[in-house]
Amino acid sequence: MLALIIEKLVLIVIVVMASLVIAMYATYGERKIAAILQDRRGPNRAGPFGILQPLADGLKLFFKEEIIPDFSSKFLFILGPSLAMLTAIMTSAIVPWGDKVHLFNRDISLQIADVNVGILYVFAVVSMGVYGIMIGSWASNNKFSLMGGLRAASQIISYELAMGISIIALLMVTGTLSLKEMVLQQQAGYWNIVYQPVGFLLFLICAFAECNRAPFDLAEAESELIGGYHTEYSSMKLGFYLFSEYINMFISSVIMSTLFFGGYDIPFVNEANYDQNWIALFGVLALMAKVVCFIFFFMWVRWTIPRFRYDQLMNLGWKILIPISLFNMLVTGAIILLKENNWHF
Amino acid sequence: MSITEILFWGLSVLALFSAVMVVASKSPVHSILYLIVVFFAISGHYILLNAQFLAIVNIIVYAGAIMVLFLFVVMLMNLNAESEPKKHRMLQFAGLISGGCLFLVLIAAISESAQASNLVQMGGGNNGLIKNLGMVLFKDYVLPFEISSVLFLSAMIGAVVIGKKER
Numbered sequence: 001m002l003a004l005i006i007e008k009l010v011l012i013v014i015v016v017m018a019s020l021v022i023a024m025y026a027t028y029g030e031r032k033i034a035a036i037l038q039d040r041r042g043p044n045r046a047g048p049f050g051i052l053q054p055l056a057d058g059l060k061l062f063f064k065e066e067i068i069p070d071f072s073s074k075f076l077f078i079l080g081p082s083l084a085m086l087t088a089i090m091t092s093a094i095v096p097w098g099d100k101v102h103l104f105n106r107d108i109s110l111q112i113a114d115v116n117v118g119i120l121y122v123f124a125v126v127s128m129g130v131y132g133i134m135i136g137s138w139a140s141n142n143k144f145s146l147m148g149g150l151r152a153a154s155q156i157i158s159y160e161l162a163m164g165i166s167i168i169a170l171l172m173v174t175g176t177l178s179l180k181e182m183v184l185q186q187q188a189g190y191w192n193i194v195y196q197p198v199g200f201l202l203f204l205i206c207a208f209a210e211c212n213r214a215p216f217d218l219a220e221a222e223s224e225l226i227g228g229y230h231t232e233y234s235s236m237k238l239g240f241y242l243f244s245e246y247i248n249m250f251i252s253s254v255i256m257s258t259l260f261f262g263g264y265d266i267p268f269v270n271e272a273n274y275d276q277n278w279i280a281l282f283g284v285l286a287l288m289a290k291v292v293c294f295i296f297f298f299m300w301v302r303w304t305i306p307r308f309r310y311d312q313l314m315n316l317g318w319k320i321l322i323p324i325s326l327f328n329m330l331v332t333g334a335i336i337l338l339k340e341n342n343w344h345f
Numbered sequence: 346m347s348i349t350e351i352l353f354w355g356l357s358v359l360a361l362f363s364a365v366m367v368v369a370s371k372s373p374v375h376s377i378l379y380l381i382v383v384f385f386a387i388s389g390h391y392i393l394l395n396a397q398f399l400a401i402v403n404i405i406v407y408a409g410a411i412m413v414l415f416l417f418v419v420m421l422m423n424l425n426a427e428s429e430p431k432k433h434r435m436l437q438f439a440g441l442i443s444g445g446c447l448f449l450v451l452i453a454a455i456s457e458s459a460q461a462s463n464l465v466q467m468g469g470g471n472n473g474l475i476k477n478l479g480m481v482l483f484k485d486y487v488l489p490f491e492i493s494s495v496l497f498l499s500a501m502i503g504a505v506v507i508g509k510k511e512r
């Protein structure tokens with residue numbers, strides 16, 4: 001029992017630390033990629049190739065003056081960014097980061113908790129993410145903040161629907177809600193992207209909207225709303241908001257890799273033939289490689305596609321994505337039914 | 346006390362305290378935030394009853410979607426204590442009495458029921474797991490399930506009709 005608790009605690013600390021470090025270097029990556037796409041050099045002063053830039057940014061945020069506006073609810077003003085950060089990190093608890101490792105005569109699973117409602121837990125946490133933005137924006141007592149917060153909330157609620165329906169089609173194929181089970185299935189057969197290409201595309205678009213990333217970053221459209229929901233924030237509370245966006249991006253990349261691209265499965269390798277610990281290590285690396293590709297894609301899109309108008313955003317969500325996802329679910333169901341009937345009508 | 350018991354009492358205290366605060370707090374936004382805490386505590390109870398699916402769906406639907414809409418409306422209308430219309434003292438009494446009557450009826454109904462002796466079966470039973478729940482919903486109770494979904498559909502159409510601008 002004690003060993004289990006220690007094992008899980010160590011795993012939690014490692015996962016949280018890793019998410020934070022990856023999110024930190026995602027900010028560096030974003031600035032570098034933006035620079036490359038715009039034919040500039042990007043950050044190159046702090047350390048070789050500007051590699052220490054995220055540390056410098058973090059320090060700067062820490063030393064900025066902390067301002068809490070008058071007439072705002074102080075408790076809620078602090079609760080906002082804390083909630084945003086909390087919900088961003090909480091999702092990592094159920095992700096299977098790798099296969100079992102054999103250490104100290106124990107089989108250690110590289111997953112903090114294998115919940116049997118796995119993917120629904122992700123949805124619950126994602127839908128909680130709105131509160132961080134809404135509470136913070138309301139507590140700022142500023143109309144631009146409030147507008148940004150309301151935009152974020154309505155956007156996230158609208159895209160959650162299409163996302164949920166696209167996931168239902170996936171669940172019909174896999175027959176399980178547990179992320180670990182899904183990865184095991186994909187290790188044995190083909191990756192889920194083969195069965196659900198439309199579902200993946202829908203999920204990808206909705207993930208952009210859920211993370212408030214360009215081209216759906218209406219909540220912080222600086223040309224209309226100054227800074228959006230974090231206009232009144234300064235110092236590390238602002239840092240939390242900015243940072244939680246990068247953690248969200250990291251986690252949604254992980255979820256996409258796990259659901260559709262085999263998770264920690266190494267392509268074209270039969271895992272049973274090799275040593276358990278080595279294959280677990282390379283599995284984690286394979287997952288990370290997939291995640292880095294997704295994060296790059298997120299950034300590539302941000303610096304390529306201009307921002308949507310708000311009515312275009314809502315039309316896309318309600319009039320295009322939801323009908324397509326419903327249709328996708330219907331077709332998937334029909335094919336499964338046909339298959340069970342041995343292709344007889 | 347076992348861990349389950351400690352959790353049970355902790356969650357119950359949290360749920361009751363927040364439920365009281367929903368009514369007692371002055372600002373509508375605070376009321377809604379307390380209501381969200383109530384939903385979380387209730388989800389915790391579901392997990393203790395081994396009904397993970399119900400717990401998660403409770404969070405997704407009630408805490409995640411419906412409460413966001415509540416918060417939305419309250420924030421947009423900018424309700425606060427000053428702008429709230431003063432209610433007549435008699436109305437408050439009437440509300441108190443009718444609410445109290447409902448409370449009495451509920452308590453009577455629960456104490457009379459056969460389940461009263463074993464209200465809480467912690468960690469026992471697999472009824473709440475998603476597979477069993479699906480079997481029950483789509484085999485034994487298909488008709489009520491479908492009828493309630495038609496009810497939802499009609500509510501949705503009603504909202505669209507009301508929301509549509511008159512030509």
